[in-house]
Amino acid sequence: DAGVIQSPRHEVTEMGQEVTLRCKPISGHDYLFWYRQTMMRGLELLIYFNNNVPIDDSGMPEDRFSAKMPNASFSTLKIQPSEPRDSAVYFCASSPSGGASIKQFFGPGTRLTVL
Amino acid sequence: QKEVEQNSGPLSVPEGAIASLNCTYSDRGSQSFFWYRQYSGKSPELIMFIYSNGDKEDGRFTAQLNKASQYVSLLIRDSQPSDSATYLCAVAPGFQKLVFGTGTRLLVSP
Numbered sequence: 001d002a003g004v005i006q007s008p009r010h011e012v013t014e015m016g017q018e019v020t021l022r023c024k025p026i027s028g029h030d031y032l033f034w035y036r037q038t039m040m041r042g043l044e045l046l047i048y049f050n051n052n053v054p055i056d057d058s059g060m061p062e063d064r065f066s067a068k069m070p071n072a073s074f075s076t077l078k079i080q081p082s083e084p085r086d087s088a089v090y091f092c093a094s095s096p097s098g099g100a101s102i103k104q105f106f107g108p109g110t111r112l113t114v115l
Numbered sequence: 116q117k118e119v120e121q122n123s124g125p126l127s128v129p130e131g132a133i134a135s136l137n138c139t140y141s142d143r144g145s146q147s148f149f150w151y152r153q154y155s156g157k158s159p160e161l162i163m164f165i166y167s168n169g170d171k172e173d174g175r176f177t178a179q180l181n182k183a184s185q186y187v188s189l190l191i192r193d194s195q196p197s198d199s200a201t202y203l204c205a206v207a208p209g210f211q212k213l214v215f216g217t218g219t220r221l222l223v224s225p
Contacts, residue, residue, distance in 0.1 A: 041217075103164065
Protein backbone atom coordinates (compact mmCIF):
# COMPACT_ATOMS: atom_id res chain seq x y z
CA ASP A 1 0.00 0.00 0.00
CA ALA A 2 1.15 3.53 -0.70
CA GLY A 3 2.09 5.63 2.26
CA VAL A 4 1.16 9.23 2.85
CA ILE A 5 1.73 11.24 -0.31
CA GLN A 6 2.70 14.90 -0.28
CA SER A 7 3.26 17.38 -3.07
CA PRO A 8 5.25 19.26 -4.00
CA ARG A 9 8.40 17.88 -2.37
CA HIS A 10 10.16 21.20 -2.68
CA GLU A 11 8.73 24.68 -3.08
CA VAL A 12 10.65 27.91 -3.50
CA THR A 13 8.60 31.08 -3.60
CA GLU A 14 8.90 34.77 -2.99
CA MET A 15 7.56 36.64 -0.03
CA GLY A 16 3.92 37.58 -0.49
CA GLN A 17 3.06 34.71 -2.78
CA GLU A 18 0.41 32.11 -2.03
CA VAL A 19 1.64 28.61 -1.29
CA THR A 20 -0.50 25.47 -1.36
CA LEU A 21 0.74 22.17 0.02
CA ARG A 22 -1.10 18.95 -0.70
CA CYS A 23 -1.52 15.66 1.09
CA LYS A 24 -3.12 12.30 0.40
CA PRO A 25 -3.44 10.19 3.57
CA ILE A 26 -3.21 6.43 3.76
CA SER A 27 -6.48 4.90 2.59
CA GLY A 28 -8.74 4.03 5.51
CA HIS A 29 -7.06 6.36 7.99
CA ASP A 30 -9.51 8.63 9.76
CA TYR A 31 -7.06 11.17 11.16
CA LEU A 32 -4.89 13.62 9.26
CA PHE A 33 -2.27 15.89 10.79
CA TRP A 34 -0.25 18.82 9.49
CA TYR A 35 3.10 19.52 11.15
CA ARG A 36 5.86 22.06 10.63
CA GLN A 37 9.49 21.29 11.47
CA THR A 38 12.28 23.81 11.97
CA MET A 39 15.67 23.54 13.64
CA MET A 40 14.69 26.02 16.31
CA ARG A 41 11.23 24.78 17.23
CA GLY A 42 11.31 21.13 16.24
CA LEU A 43 8.16 19.37 15.06
CA GLU A 44 5.02 21.38 15.78
CA LEU A 45 1.43 20.29 15.22
CA LEU A 46 -0.47 22.87 13.20
CA ILE A 47 -3.89 21.28 12.80
CA TYR A 48 -5.54 17.89 12.68
CA PHE A 49 -8.72 16.47 11.17
CA ASN A 50 -10.93 13.54 12.06
CA ASN A 51 -13.21 12.24 9.32
CA ASN A 52 -12.51 15.41 7.31
CA VAL A 53 -13.55 17.72 10.17
CA PRO A 54 -10.95 20.05 11.76
CA ILE A 55 -10.63 19.10 15.43
CA ASP A 56 -7.80 21.26 16.74
CA ASP A 57 -6.25 24.20 14.89
CA SER A 58 -4.63 25.80 17.93
CA GLY A 59 -1.20 25.30 16.40
CA MET A 60 -1.92 27.35 13.29
CA PRO A 61 0.41 30.31 13.72
CA GLU A 62 -1.83 33.03 12.32
CA ASP A 63 -4.60 33.84 9.89
CA ARG A 64 -2.24 33.55 6.96
CA PHE A 65 -2.45 29.78 7.39
CA SER A 66 -5.52 27.78 6.45
CA ALA A 67 -6.19 24.07 5.96
CA LYS A 68 -8.98 22.13 4.35
CA MET A 69 -9.94 18.52 3.92
CA PRO A 70 -12.71 18.33 1.30
CA ASN A 71 -12.76 14.53 1.29
CA ALA A 72 -11.16 11.53 2.97
CA SER A 73 -8.31 11.31 0.47
CA PHE A 74 -7.13 14.89 0.13
CA SER A 75 -6.06 17.83 2.27
CA THR A 76 -4.42 21.18 1.59
CA LEU A 77 -2.45 23.60 3.71
CA LYS A 78 -2.39 27.11 2.33
CA ILE A 79 -0.21 30.06 3.30
CA GLN A 80 -1.27 33.45 1.99
CA PRO A 81 0.71 35.65 1.94
CA SER A 82 3.90 33.73 2.60
CA GLU A 83 6.78 35.19 4.63
CA PRO A 84 10.44 34.15 4.98
CA ARG A 85 9.79 32.92 8.54
CA ASP A 86 7.42 30.31 7.07
CA SER A 87 10.42 28.50 5.60
CA ALA A 88 10.36 25.00 7.07
CA VAL A 89 9.61 21.39 6.26
CA TYR A 90 5.89 20.69 6.36
CA PHE A 91 4.81 17.13 7.10
CA CYS A 92 1.45 15.52 6.69
CA ALA A 93 0.69 12.42 8.76
CA SER A 94 -2.27 10.10 9.06
CA SER A 95 -3.41 7.53 11.57
CA PRO A 96 -6.19 5.00 11.91
CA SER A 97 -8.83 5.32 14.59
CA GLY A 98 -9.89 2.75 17.14
CA GLY A 99 -8.40 1.56 20.40
CA ALA A 100 -5.60 3.33 22.21
CA SER A 101 -3.34 3.29 19.20
CA ILE A 102 -2.46 6.65 17.75
CA LYS A 103 0.44 5.59 15.62
CA GLN A 104 0.99 8.29 13.08
CA PHE A 105 2.51 7.65 9.69
CA PHE A 106 4.34 10.55 8.11
CA GLY A 107 4.61 11.60 4.50
CA PRO A 108 7.95 12.59 2.96
CA GLY A 109 7.40 16.28 3.66
CA THR A 110 7.45 19.47 1.64
CA ARG A 111 10.51 21.67 2.03
CA LEU A 112 9.31 25.26 1.71
CA THR A 113 11.68 28.14 1.13
CA VAL A 114 10.28 31.66 1.10
CA LEU A 115 12.71 34.23 -0.26
CA GLN B 116 9.03 24.83 30.45
CA LYS B 117 8.62 22.80 27.29
CA GLU B 118 6.04 20.04 27.37
CA VAL B 119 8.51 17.40 26.17
CA GLU B 120 12.23 17.84 26.77
CA GLN B 121 15.16 16.02 25.25
CA ASN B 122 18.87 16.63 25.24
CA SER B 123 19.73 17.72 21.70
CA GLY B 124 23.05 15.87 21.73
CA PRO B 125 24.84 14.69 19.79
CA LEU B 126 25.14 11.49 21.76
CA SER B 127 28.18 9.65 20.48
CA VAL B 128 28.61 5.92 21.10
CA PRO B 129 30.91 3.32 19.55
CA GLU B 130 29.51 0.51 17.44
CA GLY B 131 28.26 -2.34 19.59
CA ALA B 132 27.62 -0.19 22.65
CA ILE B 133 24.29 0.61 24.30
CA ALA B 134 22.81 4.00 23.44
CA SER B 135 20.54 5.52 26.07
CA LEU B 136 18.17 8.29 25.06
CA ASN B 137 16.05 10.13 27.60
CA CYS B 138 12.94 12.27 27.57
CA THR B 139 10.92 14.06 30.25
CA TYR B 140 7.40 15.40 29.95
CA SER B 141 5.32 17.86 31.93
CA ASP B 142 1.71 16.66 31.56
CA ARG B 143 1.03 14.05 34.27
CA GLY B 144 -2.14 12.99 32.48
CA SER B 145 -0.24 11.74 29.44
CA GLN B 146 -1.09 8.15 28.60
CA SER B 147 0.85 7.18 25.52
CA PHE B 148 4.51 7.59 24.66
CA PHE B 149 6.30 7.14 21.37
CA TRP B 150 9.78 7.10 19.93
CA TYR B 151 10.30 8.16 16.33
CA ARG B 152 13.53 7.89 14.37
CA GLN B 153 14.32 10.54 11.77
CA TYR B 154 17.20 10.21 9.36
CA SER B 155 18.61 13.43 7.94
CA GLY B 156 16.32 14.79 5.23
CA LYS B 157 13.68 12.13 5.85
CA SER B 158 10.39 11.94 7.66
CA PRO B 159 9.90 10.62 11.21
CA GLU B 160 9.35 6.87 11.48
CA LEU B 161 7.69 5.22 14.47
CA ILE B 162 9.97 2.66 16.13
CA MET B 163 8.51 2.11 19.61
CA PHE B 164 5.47 2.96 21.70
CA ILE B 165 4.69 2.29 25.34
CA TYR B 166 1.61 2.82 27.49
CA SER B 167 2.39 1.15 30.82
CA ASN B 168 5.08 1.68 33.42
CA GLY B 169 8.06 -0.57 32.99
CA ASP B 170 9.98 -1.88 30.02
CA LYS B 171 8.94 -2.88 26.54
CA GLU B 172 11.39 -4.68 24.30
CA ASP B 173 11.39 -5.03 20.52
CA GLY B 174 14.53 -6.50 19.03
CA ARG B 175 17.47 -4.28 19.89
CA PHE B 176 15.18 -1.53 21.21
CA THR B 177 13.81 -1.19 24.75
CA ALA B 178 11.46 1.59 25.80
CA GLN B 179 11.22 2.38 29.49
CA LEU B 180 8.44 4.39 31.13
CA ASN B 181 8.26 5.84 34.63
CA LYS B 182 5.08 7.86 35.00
CA ALA B 183 5.80 8.85 38.61
CA SER B 184 9.01 10.52 37.52
CA GLN B 185 7.57 11.61 34.18
CA TYR B 186 10.33 10.23 32.04
CA VAL B 187 10.58 7.84 29.18
CA SER B 188 13.77 6.42 27.73
CA LEU B 189 14.92 4.41 24.75
CA LEU B 190 17.79 1.95 24.91
CA ILE B 191 19.42 0.71 21.73
CA ARG B 192 21.57 -2.37 22.26
CA ASP B 193 24.42 -3.35 19.96
CA SER B 194 24.31 0.08 18.30
CA GLN B 195 25.10 0.14 14.59
CA PRO B 196 26.24 3.02 12.39
CA SER B 197 22.85 2.72 10.65
CA ASP B 198 21.24 3.76 13.95
CA SER B 199 22.78 7.22 13.54
CA ALA B 200 19.77 9.52 13.34
CA THR B 201 17.71 11.94 15.38
CA TYR B 202 15.36 10.28 17.86
CA LEU B 203 12.14 12.12 18.65
CA CYS B 204 10.20 11.49 21.82
CA ALA B 205 6.45 12.08 21.49
CA VAL B 206 3.81 12.21 24.20
CA ALA B 207 0.04 12.01 23.89
CA PRO B 208 -1.55 14.35 26.45
CA GLY B 209 -4.96 13.45 25.08
CA PHE B 210 -6.62 11.39 22.44
CA GLN B 211 -4.78 11.32 19.10
CA LYS B 212 -2.76 14.53 19.49
CA LEU B 213 1.01 14.15 19.90
CA VAL B 214 3.52 16.61 21.34
CA PHE B 215 7.08 16.09 20.15
CA GLY B 216 10.39 16.88 21.75
CA THR B 217 13.06 18.53 19.64
CA GLY B 218 14.99 15.29 19.36
CA THR B 219 18.34 13.81 20.32
CA ARG B 220 20.92 13.29 17.63
CA LEU B 221 22.68 9.93 17.92
CA LEU B 222 26.02 9.23 16.27
CA VAL B 223 27.31 5.66 16.21
CA SER B 224 30.93 5.42 15.16
CA PRO B 225 32.35 2.27 13.48
